[in-house]
Amino acid sequence: VAKEQGDGLYHFYDSLIENQREENMRLENELKNALLEEQFKLYYQPKIDAITGEIIGAEALIRWLHPEHGMVSPAKFIPLAENSGVILDIDEWVLEEACRQNRSWQLQGMPHFPVAVNISARHFYQSNLIPTITRILEETGLEPRYLLLEITEGTLIKNVEYGVRMMEDLRAMGIHISMDDFGTGYSSLSQLDRLPISEMKLDRSFIQGITQDSRKSSIVRAVIELGHHMDLRIVAEGIESPEELKYLTKLECDQLQGYLFSKPLPEPKFTRFVLEWDSTTINAVQSSQINT
Ligand code: C2E
Ligand code: MG
Ligand code: MG
Ligand code: MG
Numbered sequence: 001v002a003k004e005q006g007d008g009l010y011h012f013y014d015s016l017i018e019n020q021r022e023e024n025m026r027l028e029n030e031l032k033n034a035l036l037e038e039q040f041k042l043y044y045q046p047k048i049d050a051i052t053g054e055i056i057g058a059e060a061l062i063r064w065l066h067p068e069h070g071m072v073s074p075a076k077f078i079p080l081a082e083n084s085g086v087i088l089d090i091d092e093w094v095l096e097e098a099c100r101q102n103r104s105w106q107l108q109g110m111p112h113f114p115v116a117v118n119i120s121a122r123h124f125y126q127s128n129l130i131p132t133i134t135r136i137l138e139e140t141g142l143e144p145r146y147l148l149l150e151i152t153e154g155t156l157i158k159n160v161e162y163g164v165r166m167m168e169d170l171r172a173m174g175i176h177i178s179m180d181d182f183g184t185g186y187s188s189l190s191q192l193d194r195l196p197i198s199e200m201k202l203d204r205s206f207i208q209g210i211t212q213d214s215r216k217s218s219i220v221r222a223v224i225e226l227g228h229h230m231d232l233r234i235v236a237e238g239i240e241s242p243e244e245l246k247y248l249t250k251l252e253c254d255q256l257q258g259y260l261f262s263k264p265l266p267e268p269k270f271t272r273f274v275l276e277w278d279s280t281t282i283n284a285v286q287s288s289q290i291n292t
Pocket of ligand 4: 181203204237
C-alpha cells in the first residue's frame with residue numbers, strides 16, 4: 001500500500017512539474033511578443049545617501065503586465081528570457097528606456113543622479129554590449145556617468161578574464177559598475193581586488209533580520225570594512241524597518257534602498273516621490289532611540 005501511495009504521489013508531482021514546464025514554455029513564447037506588444041514597463045526604486053538622506057540614484061526594475069496573468073515577476077520571467085535569448089532584446093529595451101527616462105528627468109530639472117540597470121550575465125558576454133550602450137547614450141543624450149550597470153557576482157564565473165576586460169572597457173567609457181546581490185554567489189576575494197567596480201550591493205538576505213542575527217551583522221560589518229578599504233561604496237538593498245536603517249547607518253553603510261523608503265514606482269509616481277522627498281526624515285529615524 002505504501003508503495004502505491006508513493007507512486008501516486010510521484011505521479012502527482014510529476015504532473016505538477018509537467019504543468020510547470022508547459023506554463024514556462026508558454027510564457028517563453030509569449031515573451032517574444034511582449035516587447036512588440038509593449039507589455040513591459042519600468043519601475044524605479046530610489047537609492048538614498050545614508051549621510052545626507054538625499055535621493056542619489058534609482059534602480060530600474062522591469063515589470064511585465066501580462067494580458068491574462070496580470071503582473072508577472074521578473075524573478076520568474078527573466079530566467080526564462082535568459083534561456084531563450086530574448087533577454088538580449090529585453091535588456092536593450094530596458095537600457096534605452098532607462099537612459100531616455102533619466103535624461104528626461106534631468107531636462108525637467110530634477111536632481112541629476114545615475115540610473116541603475118540590471119544586466120543579465122548572458123548580455124554581459126555579448127560582444128555588442130559596448131556598441132549598443134554607446135549608441136543608446138548618443139541617442140538619448142545621457143552622459144555615461146549617469147548610467148550604472150548592476151551585474152551579479154555569478155556573471156564572472158563564465159570567464160573572469162573576459163569579464164574584467166569588459167568592465168575595464170565600460171569604466172573607460174565613464175560608466176560605473178555595481179556588484180549586485182553581493183554575498184550570494186561566486187565571490188573570490190582575490191578577484192574582487194581586480195574588478196573595476198564602484199559599489200557593492202549587499203543582498204537582501206543579509207539585511208533581513210540583521211538586528212537579531214549576530215552572524216549576519218558580523219558578515220555585513222566585515223563586508224563594509226573590506227569594501228571601504230577598496231574604496232568601494234556599500235549599498236544595502238531590501239531595508240524594510242527603521243531598526244535595520246539605524247543599524248546599517250551605525251555600520252557606516254553608504255547607500256540605502258528598500259521598501260522602508262519606497263517600493264519600486266512607475267512614472268509619474270516616481271517623479272512625485274522625488275519632488276516630495278524630505279531628506280531630513282531619515283536623519284530623524286537614524287538618531288531616534290530605537291534599541292538595536
Ligand atoms: P535585484 O536586482 O537584486 O533587485 C532587487 C529586488 O528586490 C527587486 O525585485 C526589488 O523590487 C526588491 N526589493 C527592493 N526593496 C525591497 C524590500 O525592502 N523588500 C523586499 N521584499 N524586496 C525588495 P524585483 O523587481 O522583483 O526583481 C527581481 C530580480 O529580477 C532583480 O533582482 C534582478 O535580478 C531581476 N531584474 C529586475 N529587473 C530587471 C531588468 O530590467 N533586467 C534584468 N536583466 N534583470 C532584472
Ligand atoms: Mg539590481
Ligand atoms: Mg540586488
Ligand atoms: Mg537581490
